[in-house]
Amino acid sequence: MSGGSSASAQSAKMRKDESFLGKLGGTLARKKKSKESDLHEEGKNAINAPMLPTGTDIHPEDTLMEENAERIMLDPTSRETLKFKDLLKQVLIDWINSELEEERIIVKDLEEDCYDGQVLQKLFEKLSGKKLNVAEVTQSEIGQKQKLHTVLEAVNELLRPHGWTVEWSVDAIHSKNLVAIVYLLVALVMHFQAPIRLPEHVSVQVVVVKKREGILQTALVTKELTSTTRMMMGRFRDAFDTLLDHAPDKLNVVKTSLITFVNKHLNKLNLEVTDLETQFADGVYLVLLMGLLEDYFVPLYNFFLTPESFEQKVHNVAFAFELMQDGGLKKPKARPEVVNLNLKSTLRVLYNLFTNYKDSE
Structure with missing residues (x-):
């Protein structure tokens, strides 16, 4: 009787051990599979983004792009170059503040102060002498984009006949794309012959992210923001x-x-x-x-x-x-x-x- 009881207990223990090992094995297998999946994803990203510079962050919202969509981000190293910072702070920001002094508008950051269209509206009205039919202040995203659309439509109508390539859009400026904002401001400076001196040969590198067949593809592209003073002012002849x-x-x-x-x-x-x-x-x-x-x-x-x-x-x-x-x-x-x-x-x-x-x- 005691021998049968001992055999039964040993059999139960073996089944318990097998069950435990099975669970453990399953867990290990899942972990291994998960690790292999991570490695596969990492490898795919490495192939799809071979030119992505170090220090450039692709945020979660950047991956939520529609098929064939494109997004441009400024390379952080370009943001810190002396020429680019000089163009932003010593030239463009000072110029805007000088032009809009009577409006009591003070711009400190182009991305944060220009994205909603308010500053760009006032600046265009001052430079062109034209009053735009837009709401004065709007907090909603829809209202801001409507204002931007009106402002940029007026800008494009003015610049396109003179051969300007439009390097900006409502979505780009509203998403605080600094390169698009600078392109627009430089174009306004040159068209209206603002009494300022743009630094020559200012270029930046941007990361261009595109979505093709569900996969993000990236490339590093150089964008020229200013050329020589002679070439920039060469558009205007009298x-x-x-x-x-x-x-x-x-x-x-x-x-x-x-x-x-x-x-x-x-x-x-x-x-x-x-x-x-x-x-x-x-x-x-x-x-x-x-x-x-x-x-x-x-x-x-x-x-x-x-x-x-x-x-x-x-x-x-x-x-x-x-x-x-x-x-x-x-x-x-x-x-x-x-x-x-x-x-x-x-x-x-x-x-x-x-x-x-x-x-x-």
Whole structure:
């Protein structure tokens, strides 16, 4: 009796052990299968994204893309380059804040401040002089995209006839695509000949993510945001461009007429101009000339009488332009170019004064 009982207990123990080992084996098998699946997925990702730079994060929402959709992300290393940061903070942001100062709008971050269309609306209205039919403030995503659509439609209608390639869209800007925002702002700067100097040869690398047959494919692409000043401003041609290019023999006649005009007034201060290109570059003669033309004394503390730095010269020219506006003239757009000894820009400014004050004593 005891022997049978012992055999029964041993058999039950063996069945229990087999059951335990079976469970353990099943668990191990599942873990192995799971590991193999992870390795397979990792291998597939490595094949599908061979050019993805280190440090670039693809967020979960980036994978939730429709078939044949495309998304562009700025490479983090490009974001930190000095030229790109200078273009953003020292040029574009300062320019927007200067243009929208009367609106009491202060931009600190292009991605966070431009995505909803409010700043872009105000900027376009200021530059173009056109009022857009949009809601002033909207918090909903639909409302923001509707505003962006209206703004970008107006921008594209203005730029496309001049040969611009549209590198921005409602979805790109609303998703805070910094490259698209910068492309748009640079285009506006160039089209409206903003009185700022864009840094030359600014390029960035972007990660282009595409979805093909359910698989994400990535590539690293270089995007040129600015070229040379000559090429960027080469889109805009007027009578002075034609004069310099096709009738250089008549240029001296124009320069002589302008020199006679400015000296007629500057001689009252015992000053004389012989070279238009260099003697107006620091802004001093422009400021003094405006005082003479409008018949008032310009306080010396308002400008640098002996400017030494580029910034001081730009300040003087900008101040002279303010005096021109106070006199009822349209604001010139060539501030840095005058300081950079750009003859055509200087001629444009002086010719504007000549046409408005040629009969002044």
